[in-house]
Each structure stands twice: as structure tokens, then as C-alpha cells.
Amino acid sequence: MGDSQDWTAVPGAAERARSMLATTWSCAVTADGGREELVGAHTVAEDGLVLLRVPDDSALRTAAICAPRGEPSAVLEFADVAPVPVRNRIRARLWLAGWFTAVDEHLAFRATRVVLRQSSGATVVALDEFAAAGPDPLAPAEARLLTHLADAHPDAVERLTRLVDPESLHAATRVQPLAVDRHGLTLRIERTRAHSDVRMPFHTPADDIAQLTERMHVLLTQASAASCPRALQRQRADRDR
Known part of the structure; x- marks a missing residue:
């Protein structure tokens, strides 16, 4: 940033993706065990690692334990919904493909591919940029x-x-x-x-x-x-x- 005027400044794709992870309340998870809708179940580490709290009997936990280590085995989907009622309230969608590991009571999800879709189109977010970015301060x-x-x-x-x-x-x-x-x-x-x-x-x-x-x-x-x-x-x- 600086003090110069920039009339085209918009959030970068990595920052936009991290903002969605930080603020969206729900996510859909698709894995070998099926698809589950989770509400208030995820948190995000500083490097973009997603931690999910799921029940012990969840099919996702079974899929995470049985999947080959390090191979893409699941997709997380997040939807950014406008807080003000407008036509077409979905402002963006975010997909993370990657793999789970079981960590205590959580499932830790490491992304191997990050795709952000906005009205301007879909963008593949570089993993190093995704890991280094932070959410918008606002x-x-x-x-x-x-x-x-x-x-x-x-x-x-x-x-x-x-x-x-x-x-x-x-x-x-x-x-x-x-x-x-x-x-x-x-x-x-x-x-x-x-x-x-x-x-x-x-x-x-x-x-x-x-x-x-x-x-x-x-x-x-x-x-x-x-x-x-x-x-x-x-x-x-x-x-x-």
C-alpha cells in the first residue's frame, strides 16, 4: 500500500479467498463418504490450514482416516452471501481441493488447489499466495x-x-x-x-x-x-x- 491514489485497486484473489474463509459461517464438504453441510464448524490457521470439528461418527472422519496420505480426497465449498438483501446474493464461491488428516477432535484440511469464482470469472489461486495472504482487515x-x-x-x-x-x-x-x-x-x-x-x-x-x-x-x-x-x-x- 502507499499514499498514491489507485482508482483500480481491488482485493487480490488470495486475499479475497482468505476473507471468505475467515467470515463465512458454513461450508459443504464432499468426500468419499458423501457430502455434508457443516455450520460453524471450521476455523482457519494463519497459513490457510482449515480445521473442521465433526462428530466422531461422521463419514468424513472415516474417509479422512482411510484415504491415502497426501492425496486429494475431498473438496470444501464456501459461499459468500451478501449481508444486505439484493438480487443474486451469492457474491463469490470458493472451492478448496485437498486432503484431510485427523488431529485430535478436528480434521485438518490441507488444500492442494484453490479456486475462487466471482462475477468476473474463476481464478486459480496460487498455493503460496493463499498461504501467505491474510483476510481483509474490514x-x-x-x-x-x-x-x-x-x-x-x-x-x-x-x-x-x-x-x-x-x-x-x-x-x-x-x-x-x-x-x-x-x-x-x-x-x-x-x-x-x-x-x-x-x-x-x-x-x-x-x-x-x-x-x-x-x-x-x-x-x-x-x-x-x-x-x-x-x-x-x-x-x-x-x-x-
Whole structure:
């Protein structure tokens, strides 16, 4: 990071994957023993090792014990769900292929392949980058921050649309905050039968809530100084009636 302005900054794939592991509450596990949906059962070590708590009689535990050591034997799937109600709430999916070992009351899962799918497409994440990356510092608070912005400050969301290209707002029926990370805020623009996302990068990354507050204040100040395309659209519509 630095102090230079970077209007294209987005989280890297490895950081995005680690953020999902740190914040998603559930995962699906497919192994020789079948498929199991686990809720609140995983934790993540600093190097990306995933630890799962499963019942002693779980088929996953049996599969882990019986599988050849070090050979890919299972796939973990995580879904990143937007905390604010929007159309198509799945923001990304993450797949980890790898193998289990039994460690005390846990199953330790070591990934041999990491694939992240976002709206832009699928990315294979390099294992060394995955191990070295950490979650976005705002990830633990993202759900609370977005929900508060949508519920308590819809006027601020409306004001931020002044920074959006008017063409992107054509026929918009609703705008909601979709995501926030240290690099910027993403808005989802919904239409009757479609939607699109608009990224609003911060002038410099935010590493904590205090810095995020300052970055949002800068965006809102810029928005206040801009014309309001949605208001102009409403005015034209009123005149045409």
C-alpha cells in the first residue's frame, strides 16, 4: 500500500479467498463418504490450514482416516452471501481441493488447489499466495457496516449514486451497498430484470474502521459536490407525465 491514489485497486484473489474463509459461517464438504453441510464448524490457521470439528461418527472422519496420505480426497465449498438483501446474493464461491488428516477432535484440511469464482470469472489461486495472504482487515465488520449503511443511511447511498455514470443508472429501481473492503465500496444497481455492480475505490486503502469512516466521508463529500443523475431522471420523468 502507499499514499498514491489507485482508482483500480481491488482485493487480490488470495486475499479475497482468505476473507471468505475467515467470515463465512458454513461450508459443504464432499468426500468419499458423501457430502455434508457443516455450520460453524471450521476455523482457519494463519497459513490457510482449515480445521473442521465433526462428530466422531461422521463419514468424513472415516474417509479422512482411510484415504491415502497426501492425496486429494475431498473438496470444501464456501459461499459468500451478501449481508444486505439484493438480487443474486451469492457474491463469490470458493472451492478448496485437498486432503484431510485427523488431529485430535478436528480434521485438518490441507488444500492442494484453490479456486475462487466471482462475477468476473474463476481464478486459480496460487498455493503460496493463499498461504501467505491474510483476510481483509474490514472483513469481520463488513456485514455490520453494510447493514447499517443500508438500513440507517439510505440517504447516503442515494447521494453516492451521484458518482455513478448516469448511463449505469438508467432504469434503476433500487441501489444497495453490496460489499466493502479496505480498497473500496461496491454498489449493486438493480433494474426490473437485471442488475450491475459499480465499484467506488477509496483514495487510499483503509486498514480499520476509523480509516474507513474517513474514506467514506471523502466519497460522500465528492458526491455532494456532484450533480445527481437520479434526481435529474426523476425530474425529466415528472415533466414527461
